[in-house]
Every structure is written in C-alpha cells, then in structure tokens.
Amino acid sequence: MTTTPTLPEMCAALGDQTRWDILTRLGQETMSASALARVLPVSRQAIVKHLDVLSEAGLVTAERRGREIVYAALGSRLNALAHELDRIGNAWDTRLRALKSLAEATDDGRR
Amino acid sequence: MTTTPTLPEMCAALGDQTRWDILTRLGQETMSASALARVLPVSRQAIVKHLDVLSEAGLVTAERRGREIVYAALGSRLNALAHELDRIGNAWDTRLRALKSLAEATDDGRR
DNA sequence: TTGAAGTGCAACACTGTGGTTGCAGTTCAA
DNA sequence: TTGAACTGCAACCACAGTGTTGCACTTCAA
Numbered sequence: 001m002t003t004t005p006t007l008p009e010m011c012a013a014l015g016d017q018t019r020w021d022i023l024t025r026l027g028q029e030t031m032s033a034s035a036l037a038r039v040l041p042v043s044r045q046a047i048v049k050h051l052d053v054l055s056e057a058g059l060v061t062a063e064r065r066g067r068e069i070v071y072a073a074l075g076s077r078l079n080a081l082a083h084e085l086d087r088i089g090n091a092w093d094t095r096l097r098a099l100k101s102l103a104e105a106t107d108d109g110r111r
Numbered sequence: 112m113t114t115t116p117t118l119p120e121m122c123a124a125l126g127d128q129t130r131w132d133i134l135t136r137l138g139q140e141t142m143s144a145s146a147l148a149r150v151l152p153v154s155r156q157a158i159v160k161h162l163d164v165l166s167e168a169g170l171v172t173a174e175r176r177g178r179e180i181v182y183a184a185l186g187s188r189l190n191a192l193a194h195e196l197d198r199i200g201n202a203w204d205t206r207l208r209a210l211k212s213l214a215e216a217t218d219d220g221r222r
Numbered sequence: 223t224t225g226a227a228g229t230g231c232a233a234c235a236c237t238g239t240g241g242t243t244g245c246a247g248t249t250c251a252a
Numbered sequence: 253t254t255g256a257a258c259t260g261c262a263a264c265c266a267c268a269g270t271g272t273t274g275c276a277c278t279t280c281a282a
Contacts, residue, residue: 008128014196015123018270027203029210034228046271048229053269067228067279072207078200082193085125089189092138096183099140129240145258157241159259164239178249178258 005057010081013057018042019050026060026073033069116168121192124168129153130161137171137184144180 005013013019021040025031033051037044051071054060058077063070116124124130132151136142144162148155162182165171169188174181 008126008131011122012126015119015126016270017119020119023203027199028206030207032228042270043272044229045231045273049270069229073203075200075203075205075207078196078203082195082197082200084193085189085196086193088138089186089193092134092184092186092189094186095139096141096186127240143258153240154242155259156243156261160240180259 007081007084010057010059010077013053013059016050018046019054022047022050023054023059023073026071027075030063030070030072032071036071118192118195121168121170121188124164124170127161127164129157130165133158133161134165134170134184137182138186141174141181141183143182147182 014023018040022036025036025039033044033047036047036051040047051060051062055062055071058074060071060073063072125134129151133147136147136150144155144158147158147162151158162171162173166173166182169185171182171184174183
C-alpha cells in the first residue's frame with residue numbers, strides 16, 4: 001500500500017461478507033491466514049486474497065512472526081472512514097435542507 | 112427495499128466510483144436519471160442501475176414528479192452507517208489493546 | 223534431519239457487475 | 253394532437269472479482 005486508499009476503495013473492501021467474517025475474527029484476536037482458513041468455510045488462498053484487499057485498504061496490518069504472518073484489524077482506520085462518511089452525510093443534509101426551504105419559499109411566492 | 116440493508120450491502124453500494132459521482136451530484140441537488148446521464152460520462156441505463164443499487168442500500172430516495180423521477184441523497188443513512196462503523200472500530204481497538212497488554216504481562220512473567 | 227505447518231505463486235472456472243444499445247411505453251406542452 | 257423528453261424493459265458484451273486446486277518453497281520442532 002504505497003498510496004492512501006480512496007473512499008470508494010475502502011468501502012469496496014468492506015463490501016464483502018467474507019471479508020467482514022475475516023475482520024470480525026481479526027477484531028477479536030490476531031490470526032494467520034492458515035488459522036483463518038481453519039475456522040472459515042473458504043480456502044486459505046481465498047483468505048489470502050481477501051487479506052491483500054484489506055491490507056491495501058489499510059484495514060489490517062501484517063506482521064511476520066517466524067514462519068507465519070499474523071494479521072490484525074485496524075480499528076483506527078475504520079474510525080477514520082466513519083468520520084469521513086459522517087462529514088459527507090452532514091453536508092448532504094445541509095445542502096438539501098437549504099434547497100428545500102428555497103423551494104418552499106418559491107412556493108409561497110407563487111401562492 | 113423491503114428488508115433493511117446489511118452493513119456489507121451498504122458498503123458495497125459505496126464501493127464504486129460512478130456511484131460516488133452520482134451521490135456527489137445528488138448531495139448538491141435532486142436530479143432525475145436523465146439529468147444525471149447528461150452530466151456524467153455514462154449512459155442513462157447505467158445510471159439507472161446504479162440508482163437501483165443506491166436505493167436498495169437506502170442511500171437515495173426516489174420521488175415521482177410528473178414524467179420524471181427525482182432522486183435525492185439521504186445523508187441521514189450515511190450518518191447511521193458511519194456510526195455503526197465507528198462503533199465497530201472502537202470495539203476492535205479495545206479488544207486488541209486488551210490482548211496486547213495481556214501479552215506484555217506474559218512477557219513480564221517470562222523475564 | 224525429516225516431517226509438519228506455514229507461505230507463495232500460477233492456472234483455471236464461474237459469476238456478478240458495470241457498461242452498452244435498441245425499442246416500446248408514458249407524459250407533458252406547444 | 254403531435255413531437256419531445258422522460259422512464260421501462262431486454263439482450264448483450266467484457267472484465268473483474270471470488271473461489272478453487274496443485275505444487276514449490278521456507279521454517280520450526282521433535
């Protein structure tokens with residue numbers, strides 16, 4: 001992950017059930033891909049690909065520990081995303097409220 | 112949209128650049144699919160499909176107005192999603208902090 | 223030092239999704 | 253009442269994503 005992930009990229013990473021399954025596990029304890037493959041109903045290779053996506057999105061960290069690679073979920077990144085989405089949601093509502101009151105004012109003028 | 116959209120569903124809806132382009136426009140002013148197709152570099156049919164996805168995810172509302180259907184972005188839904196993600200992010204960090212301090216305590220014991 | 227347990231890489235299949243075009247149907251307004 | 257501007261539906265294409273399997277390579281521990 002050289003470049004910072006974009007908003008759509010992060011959302012896309014979170015837009016898959018299997019990846020949520022993985023994240024849910026990693027939010028409870030750090031695990032390797034093989035360990036995840038043991039508890040989830042998909043192959044290790046599928047897990048690895050998902051972990052790549054999550055890592056690219058900055059949602060997990062990978063740490064080599066001897067022969068295994070241990071992954072952990074990054075709550076702070078999710079919090080940052082949440083903050084962004086909240087900001088945008090507020091902006092939408094503000095703009096649309098302004099439009100609505102403008103429309104009502106126009107209505108009044110026509111009456 | 113009969114059932115409430117799941118978290119992965121909402122995230123998947125937000126995981127596409129074109130849909131963000133649409134949402135950005137709809138966050139500024141309400142527009143019809145045809146109007147969106149005029150300002151975005153994709154066909155009306157593509158827009159319609161995206162609007163279906165966004166509507167299914169509860170991120171936009173549709174209101175028939177005579178011969179057209181006018182869409183609006185729902186900031187409140189985005190805020191709700193943001194709140195959910197924030198909650199989950201906090202839970203991850205809490206659990207992993209607990210694990211880490213436990214590991215350090217074990218380390219101390221071994222020294 | 224050998225076997226078990228990891229990771230890494232490649233090839234492949236299947237499906238979903240994002241996109242297109244074309245045409246039919248509806249609705250408004252001149 | 254006719255044409256312009258919408259929506260609605262269907263067929264189709266191309267590609268990316270999700271998943272699989274198989275095999276080679278590394279690393280730890282008995």
